Amino acid sequence: MSSARKFDARPKVAGTYRFLDDYNNIEMMHGLLFYARFDHGIISKIHLPPDFNLNEFTIVHASDIPGQNLVPEPVADQPFMADKEVIHFGQIILGIAHHDKKTLKDFSEQIQVEYQKQPATTDIKQCLEDEKNCFGKEILINHNFTPKSDPGCTYLHKVYYTPHQEQAYLETQGMIAIYDDQKKSMFIQGTMQCPYFVKEAVETIMGSAIRQVIVETSEGIGGAFGGKEDFPNIIAGIAALLSYKSGKPVKIVLDRSDDIIITTKRHPARIEIESWTDRISGKIRKLTVDYRLDAGAYQTLSPVVLARGVLHSFGTYNIEEAQIRGRLFRSNTPPNGAFRGFGAPQAIFAIESHIDHIARELGIDLADIRRINLLRKGDEMPTTQIIQEDHIKECLETVISWSDYYNKKARFEEFNHTHSDKKGIGLAIGFHGGGYTGNGEKILKSEVKITIDKDELVKIYVANTDMGQGAYTTLAQIVSEALSYPLSKTIVEIPNTDKAPNSGPTVASRTIYIVGALLQNLAYKINAEIPDNNLSSYIKNHPGQFPREWKLQFQPDPDIRFDDNTYQGTAYKDYSWAACVVEIYYHCQIYQIEVKNIWNVLDIGRPVNRKIAEGQVEGGNIQAMGYALTEFFYKPGFGRMHGFTDYILPTAFDIPEINIEFINTSSPIAKGLGEIPMDYPAPAILNAAQHALGRNFYELPLTPENIFQVLKSSHNTKIAQEDN
Amino acid sequence: MKISFRINQKDVSLDLDPMRRLIDVIREDLGYTGTKESCGEGECGACTILLDGFPVTSCLLNAIHAQGKQIHTAEYLAKTEKGKLLIDCFDETNAVQCGFCFPGFFVSSYHYLLNDGEPNLEKIKYALSGNICRCTGYTKIFEAILLACDRIKKQV
Numbered sequence: 001m002s003s004a005r006k007f008d009a010r011p012k013v014a015g016t017y018r019f020l021d022d023y024n025n026i027e028m029m030h031g032l033l034f035y036a037r038f039d040h041g042i043i044s045k046i047h048l049p050p051d052f053n054l055n056e057f058t059i060v061h062a063s064d065i066p067g068q069n070l071v072p073e074p075v076a077d078q079p080f081m082a083d084k085e086v087i088h089f090g091q092i093i094l095g096i097a098h099h100d101k102k103t104l105k106d107f108s109e110q111i112q113v114e115y116q117k118q119p120a121t122t123d124i125k126q127c128l129e130d131e132k133n134c135f136g137k138e139i140l141i142n143h144n145f146t147p148k149s150d151p152g153c154t155y156l157h158k159v160y161y162t163p164h165q166e167q168a169y170l171e172t173q174g175m176i177a178i179y180d181d182q183k184k185s186m187f188i189q190g191t192m193q194c195p196y197f198v199k200e201a202v203e204t205i206m207g208s209a210i211r212q213v214i215v216e217t218s219e220g221i222g223g224a225f226g227g228k229e230d231f232p233n234i235i236a237g238i239a240a241l242l243s244y245k246s247g248k249p250v251k252i253v254l255d256r257s258d259d260i261i262i263t264t265k266r267h268p269a270r271i272e273i274e275s276w277t278d279r280i281s282g283k284i285r286k287l288t289v290d291y292r293l294d295a296g297a298y299q300t301l302s303p304v305v306l307a308r309g310v311l312h313s314f315g316t317y318n319i320e321e322a323q324i325r326g327r328l329f330r331s332n333t334p335p336n337g338a339f340r341g342f343g344a345p346q347a348i349f350a351i352e353s354h355i356d357h358i359a360r361e362l363g364i365d366l367a368d369i370r371r372i373n374l375l376r377k378g379d380e381m382p383t384t385q386i387i388q389e390d391h392i393k394e395c396l397e398t399v400i401s402w403s404d405y406y407n408k409k410a411r412f413e414e415f416n417h418t419h420s421d422k423k424g425i426g427l428a429i430g431f432h433g434g435g436y437t438g439n440g441e442k443i444l445k446s447e448v449k450i451t452i453d454k455d456e457l458v459k460i461y462v463a464n465t466d467m468g469q470g471a472y473t474t475l476a477q478i479v480s481e482a483l484s485y486p487l488s489k490t491i492v493e494i495p496n497t498d499k500a501p502n503s504g505p506t507v508a509s510r511t512i513y514i515v516g517a518l519l520q521n522l523a524y525k526i527n528a529e530i531p532d533n534n535l536s537s538y539i540k541n542h543p544g545q546f547p548r549e550w551k552l553q554f555q556p557d558p559d560i561r562f563d564d565n566t567y568q569g570t571a572y573k574d575y576s577w578a579a580c581v582v583e584i585y586y587h588c589q590i591y592q593i594e595v596k597n598i599w600n601v602l603d604i605g606r607p608v609n610r611k612i613a614e615g616q617v618e619g620g621n622i623q624a625m626g627y628a629l630t631e632f633f634y635k636p637g638f639g640r641m642h643g644f645t646d647y648i649l650p651t652a653f654d655i656p657e658i659n660i661e662f663i664n665t666s667s668p669i670a671k672g673l674g675e676i677p678m679d680y681p682a683p684a685i686l687n688a689a690q691h692a693l694g695r696n697f698y699e700l701p702l703t704p705e706n707i708f709q710v711l712k713s714s715h716n717t718k719i720a721q722e723d724n
Numbered sequence: 725m726k727i728s729f730r731i732n733q734k735d736v737s738l739d740l741d742p743m744r745r746l747i748d749v750i751r752e753d754l755g756y757t758g759t760k761e762s763c764g765e766g767e768c769g770a771c772t773i774l775l776d777g778f779p780v781t782s783c784l785l786n787a788i789h790a791q792g793k794q795i796h797t798a799e800y801l802a803k804t805e806k807g808k809l810l811i812d813c814f815d816e817t818n819a820v821q822c823g824f825c826f827p828g829f830f831v832s833s834y835h836y837l838l839n840d841g842e843p844n845l846e847k848i849k850y851a852l853s854g855n856i857c858r859c860t861g862y863t864k865i866f867e868a869i870l871l872a873c874d875r876i877k878k879q880v
């Protein structure tokens with residue numbers, strides 16, 4: 001396990017690494033996305049401001065689209081730009097370009113849209129309560145479930161809520177489009193996770209008006225976390241249209257408030273869980289989960305998020321009888337999308353919180369309830385997948401002893417007897433399936449390419465982007481190790497759809513797990529073709545054989561099957577596992593929770609680069625801490641957030657001590673890592689808060705206002721009382 | 725209006741709207757794109773520069789605020805002795821992820837190193853309290869600066 005340095009660290013610190021807005025040329029026009037700013041209505045007229053020279057502007061509307069006005073997505077129901085009807089606040093109506101940024105902004109601020117107002121659903125909690133807002137295909141998993149109740153069991157019925165979460169990548173979204181009229185080709189450069197998605201989007205909107213689309217990423221991608229999975233499709237499409245119409249290069253870089261208002265977020269969820277637990281043994285006999293996500297105004301990729309959420313909603317527990325239902329709900333808010341975890345953080349928050357509530361109800365310790373119900377080797381998930389390993393148990397036991405969980409728990413309780421400030425300790429476990437769900441990788445058929453030049457450079461061509469997670473360094477490391485070739489001569493080329501084969505999107509913790517494994521196999525294949533196993537000297541001795549190119553495509557394992565209708569089978573070939581203990585300090589005078597310490601024990605298989613892996617865990621933990629404590633997007637009576645002044649992100653002062661241990665590190669497989677550290681800390685923080693305050697919580701975030709509400713009311717136990 | 729100042733040890737004199745945002749002057753008019761814009765409202769510190777040696781957010785200042793002053797950006801500081809040492813530490817700890825926030829963190833921590841430099845975590849957190857990073861969880865950034873402080877201590 002090495003910790004090779006990142007090749008891009010130094011220029012990034014010095015400010016010489018180029019992000020999208022650092023690319024400029026004299027010709028370039030600035031573009032802007034003009035959006036509705038009302039929730040639902042029929043447009044009757046758009047008034048452009050009179051005091052500007054309209055000839056200087058390029059303006060595009062739905063009617064200018066030569067191709068199709070539908071963004072390609074798993075469900076292609078969202079237009080690039082609204083034609084007549086607007087169904088959410090952030091819906092784009094016009095694309096506008098001008099040479100001067102300031103003029104462009106002044107102009108757009110004075111545009112008036114006349115519309116007939118229509119009824120809108122914008123209260124997310126209400127939306128998720130009301131089944132008539134349900135849309136799209138429902139998921140139902142039934143695993144031996146019998147509705148009859150069991151007399152020896154304790155029945156618990158709870159509803160959990162999670163809010164929107166904004167990705168808040170530091171670099172806002174942006175795209176440059178350069179149209180070449182001679183070649184009828186469109187070159188797109190941008191900050192994105194999925195160059196081939198963007199290519200398809202531009203081909204869709206431009207139709208037969210152009211012959212070729214080439215997509216390349218900017219050198220640096222300033223964070224993404226899922227936020228740059230599908231929204232870049234829209235920006236690229238409109239930038240392309242503006243460049244096509246103006247004949248000039250067009251650069252759109254969103255300012256922070258536009259970015260936060262119109263782009264996708266983590267789906268708010270309402271998750272209702274019923275459980276029947278044996279009073280004597282603490283074994284959960286039956287479980288039902290009703291998992292609901294607010295998709296926003298369109299479905300887009302939400303069905304895929306729903307699938308992953310449902311497939312993580314039963315947690316890491318062995319449950320004999322389970323029924324799980326997953327549904328999408330429609331509101332008049334911007335479509336939600338991908339965010340690190342992709343449905344799993346909501347699911348794991350609910351099931352882990354529920355396990356705690358069962359433990360409290362039965363008077364069982366939080367660690368014991370998990371031990372009793374843990375998924376063990378040979379156990380069957382509700383999807384009928386058989387678990388092949390006992391690593392979750394090892395994660396759990398390691399984190400308990402390493403964090404000194406039992407002693408601390410007792411000490412904190414003593415402290416709490418005599419202090420008004422409180423201490424709490426919480427525990428949560430989680431898992432995350434690597435790669436696309438179900439048959440996804442089979443359909444994707446990712447391909448990778450390696451070339452070796454005369455100048456002895458090994459070049460890796462993939463469509464996966466490095467948005468900060470260190471993918472280029474880690475992938476180069478995998479190839480360099482497999483080829484026994486110097487890392488300094490092994491490089492990943494900036495993704496470009498004209499040069500790199502489609503190795504699939506940079507999502508689903510799949511870059512190292514799937515693409516890295518493909519590259520490793522390809523490198524082994526190259527090795528096998530080099531007679532004396534010494535690549536350097538072979539290149540020197542046989543210059544005539546180079547440059548040379550090798551490709552490899554993903555081959556699905558024929559024994560792995562998943563039924564997309566019944567959700568039975570192997571949903572994910574490999575899972576990463578983790579357990580976590582969190583210590584908090586509650587400041588009673590300001591109703592505020594401070595996280596003091598987080599212990600993580602993870603099985604991600606082989607960490608290719610230890611320090612990069614640690615960085616992923618630390619970053620994921622802190623995003624989860626924000627999710628648990630401060631981050632939300634709508635506040636009833638207050639409206640939406642507009643930037644970093646009202647959307648509160650963790651800063652240096654909020655950072656706890658973070659401890660990380662990896663187990664199973666000699667595994668031959670590097671499993672998924674990017675998402676799992678986001679999945680489990682929020683419920684651990686919540687149950688630490690319950691430990692500290694002796695109250696139950698069912699909803700994130702635990703802001704001082706929300707804690708105050710819970711402490712001041714007894715309503716939090718109402719549901720339980722009604723049901724008992 | 726004529727606005728004259730010194731940036732990265734070079735004198736410049738530009739004809740500018742005095743209310744033009746200083747970050748735009750630095751990035752667009754002078755091409756120092758190492759200074760980044762993220763929030764545009766003084767919250768994130770990505771646009772931090774040294775103005776007469778003091779870290780400020782250039783997105784909240786106007787061109788007129790630079791009149792007669794000295795500005796240093798990340799690009800210049802990266803070439804100084806202390807700057808190089810600090811970059812070594814960010815590199816060795818693998819502290820950098822997407823890097824978009826880093827020129828700002830670099831300027832703030834450079835200022836800390838120059839004016840205090842004590843390897844004290846609480847003080848370092850205070851020095852970085854105006855910078856937001858969404859990728860790293862800050863832990864390795866603290867580690868890097870502590871390392872840099874230690875190294876400088878050993879040098880003297």
Ligand code: FES
Binds near residue numbers: 762763771784
């Ligand atoms: S861009 Fe200036 S503080 Fe964020």
Ligand code: FES
Binds near residue numbers: 222468824858860
């Ligand atoms: S490294 Fe990405 S925001 Fe700090």
